[in-house]
Amino acid sequence: SYELTQPPSVSVSPGQTASITCSGDKLGDKYASWYQQKPGQSPVLVLYEDTKRPSGIPERFSGSNSGSTATLTISGTQAVDEADYYCQAWDSSTGVFGGGTKLTVL
């Protein structure tokens, strides 16, 4: 079965750039989406079709997807960005999520 691999945790200082990777076989040939989840809340879409931001998502969120790795980049990270982040893609008609990355803003 298709798998997406994320680092369990990433730490960043306020104002710095955080990068969260998501790896999967030929992931660059698929679209990746990214979701932010804060404790006790439902996930929120922050990026779709690799690089697109939904309305209301700050410009500091950006993405890329090439080869076998998709990357979520948060520029000028703020304390409010501390959350779990999940990548997601489709393997044919099966939805697959990465295991999630806990972003800590120190």
Added chain:
Amino acid sequence: QVQLQESGPGLVKASQTLSLTCTVSGGSISSGSYYWNWIRQPAGKGLEWVGRIYTSGSTNYNPSLKSRVTISVDTSKNQFSLNLSSVTAADTAVYYCARGVGAARHFDYWGQGTLVTVSS
């Protein structure tokens, strides 16, 4: 503004069937090219896609659950439903419904989630 709301029993006995409903408001469930999904999350763990139903009624399920899952839609009530049979403690989770859309079939709207506990 589209809103999704899960409903159903919070406690299910092992070996029985888990049944949840997602009510969609702010738009018709049968309009547009949307997929209606169920996603679950055990406490302290990651997200797991359970399955989806398209507006045409066609379905896709997670292969690991396929033998136990049925998703259906009731357009007259603007609802779609999840049935998961022969549940065990491993099925205890927060269950979310979510709308899928676009080329990436990304999940743009989510329900608040409902906790279902399987008791022995």
